[in-house]
Amino acid sequence: MVSIIAAILVITGLGFLFGYALALAAKKFAVSKDERAAAIEELLPGANCGACGFPGCAGYAEAIVSSKAEADLCAPGGAASANGIARIMGVSVKSSDERVARVFCGGGSDRTTQKYRYNGLADCFAVHALFDGHLVCSDGCLGFGSCARVCRFDAIDIDAAGHAHINEDRCTGCGLCAKACPRHLIELVNKKKRVHILCRSHLRGAVCNKMCEVSCIACMRCEKICKQNAIHISDNLAVIDYAACTSCGECVAVCNKKCLMQFPSVQSVQGGHR
Amino acid sequence: MSIEAVILLVVSSIFINNFVLAKFLGICPFIGVSKKLDSAIGMGIAVTFVLTLSSAAAWFVYTYLLHPYGLDYLKTIAFILVIAALVQFVEMVIRKFSPALYTALGIYLPLITTNCAVLGVAAINVQKEYNLLMSTVYGAGAGLGFTLALILMAGIRERLEDCRIPRALRGAPIAFITAGMISLAFMGFAGMIKE
Numbered sequence: 001m002v003s004i005i006a007a008i009l010v011i012t013g014l015g016f017l018f019g020y021a022l023a024l025a026a027k028k029f030a031v032s033k034d035e036r037a038a039a040i041e042e043l044l045p046g047a048n049c050g051a052c053g054f055p056g057c058a059g060y061a062e063a064i065v066s067s068k069a070e071a072d073l074c075a076p077g078g079a080a081s082a083n084g085i086a087r088i089m090g091v092s093v094k095s096s097d098e099r100v101a102r103v104f105c106g107g108g109s110d111r112t113t114q115k116y117r118y119n120g121l122a123d124c125f126a127v128h129a130l131f132d133g134h135l136v137c138s139d140g141c142l143g144f145g146s147c148a149r150v151c152r153f154d155a156i157d158i159d160a161a162g163h164a165h166i167n168e169d170r171c172t173g174c175g176l177c178a179k180a181c182p183r184h185l186i187e188l189v190n191k192k193k194r195v196h197i198l199c200r201s202h203l204r205g206a207v208c209n210k211m212c213e214v215s216c217i218a219c220m221r222c223e224k225i226c227k228q229n230a231i232h233i234s235d236n237l238a239v240i241d242y243a244a245c246t247s248c249g250e251c252v253a254v255c256n257k258k259c260l261m262q263f264p265s266v267q268s269v270q271g272g273h274r
Numbered sequence: 275m276s277i278e279a280v281i282l283l284v285v286s287s288i289f290i291n292n293f294v295l296a297k298f299l300g301i302c303p304f305i306g307v308s309k310k311l312d313s314a315i316g317m318g319i320a321v322t323f324v325l326t327l328s329s330a331a332a333w334f335v336y337t338y339l340l341h342p343y344g345l346d347y348l349k350t351i352a353f354i355l356v357i358a359a360l361v362q363f364v365e366m367v368i369r370k371f372s373p374a375l376y377t378a379l380g381i382y383l384p385l386i387t388t389n390c391a392v393l394g395v396a397a398i399n400v401q402k403e404y405n406l407l408m409s410t411v412y413g414a415g416a417g418l419g420f421t422l423a424l425i426l427m428a429g430i431r432e433r434l435e436d437c438r439i440p441r442a443l444r445g446a447p448i449a450f451i452t453a454g455m456i457s458l459a460f461m462g463f464a465g466m467i468k469e
Binding site: 003006007010011014015018019021022025026029030031 | 345348351356359370
């Protein structure tokens with residue numbers, strides 16, 4: 001009996017002794033943490049996509065607090081988180097338009113011809129490395145979904161014919177897909193600009209015409225009809241000057257090859273944080 | 275206890291009975307923190323500090339609290355208590371004075387608590403009935419041995435980074451093979467001193 005009590009007393013006593021010593025030490029060696037970092041992390045989406053260039057949302061929050069980073073680098077968080085961060089840090093942030101990723105190719109295996117039948121690894125980089133891809137067009141979307149795999153927001157779908165479709169509601173404009181495309185066909189564009197030329201081929205019109213149903217053949221019909229003088233043919237390809245374009249859609253109507261595309265306008269272009 | 279005995283104990287615990295390479299205790303941090311020389315040195319110093327203090331503290335606890343009341347069977351739990359408290363203390367100190375080292379060591383810092391080398395030294399001290407001086411010296415020697423093993427390993431692994439290693443062996447496998455070979459080399463010291 002005595003030994004049991006002694007055992008309990010000794011272990012409890014040791015526990016209390018060490019606990020008390022640690023409590024004292026914790027006070028003496030206390031490290032003051034910046035509360036703003038935690039508050040900023042709350043405002044960030046928590047996707048840890050790395051689009052800001054810092055290791056995860058926590059890393060970005062740390063960088064903001066130690067004023068190594070601007071407040072508006074979070075693309076997924078958009079204007080909402082940028083404004084919130086700016087409020088916490090007491091700085092003003094210049095309003096930036098929301099951006100969305102676009103695939104600048106309207107083709108796919110059903111609209112263009114294939115050089116060979118590809119049976120290898122289902123990865124765009126692998127196909128791209130093999131004789132410059134399996135499509136006759138060296139600027140066409142390969143459709144093996146390297147972009148869809150890197151998307152943290154499940155915003156890219158690849159359909160059966162190999163078209164990459166971007167779901168505008170889900171896309172946060174982080175730009176990970178743009179980096180993942182071996183042909184650099186994905187670009188971040190202003191969400192308010194609705195008309196785009198979905199072709200990147202600089203080959204002559206006659207060649208393009210044979211190659212792909214929806215290629216730009218530089219026929220100049222769009223250039224002639226544009227009242228804003230916002231569209232020009234350069235190096236066998238129509239190029240839109242987004243600063244001048246009003247997304248009126250007149251050029252889309254005259255395009256015979258259907259490579260000019262007007263995306264249906266969304267109600268809230270100024271969407272913000274989802 | 276003569277001065278020779280103390281020196282002998284230090285040499286023995288660093289080279290001949292190296293805790294990592296001969297007794298195979300404390301393998302977790304040995305593999306985990308040996309990727310970079312800087313953090314390996316930091317970890318070695320932290321473990322040496324904990325080992326030295328904990329063998330002294332464990333000796334006091336055992337000699338004055340456990341043994342007199344016939345509570346020898348409680349030594350494992352009591353030693354763990356001592357070690358855990360010391361590790362917490364070391365963590366606070368490192369966090370205060372070297373945030374960089376704190377981030378570099380990461381999860382392995384609180385894991386010193388579960389480093390079996392620390393408990394191993396305390397248990398061996400009791401087993402061999404060392405006095406306070408010998409216990410502390412043995413703890414420090416074991417810590418230095420651990421540091422030596424960690425530094426050797428980190429140096430080799432840093433060089434391995436630049437080598438063409440077959441893909442299947444990259445990372446942990448080559449680290450284990452390296453550890454095995456260093457351990458074999460240390461086996462050469464065995465029998466130099468009778469323990």
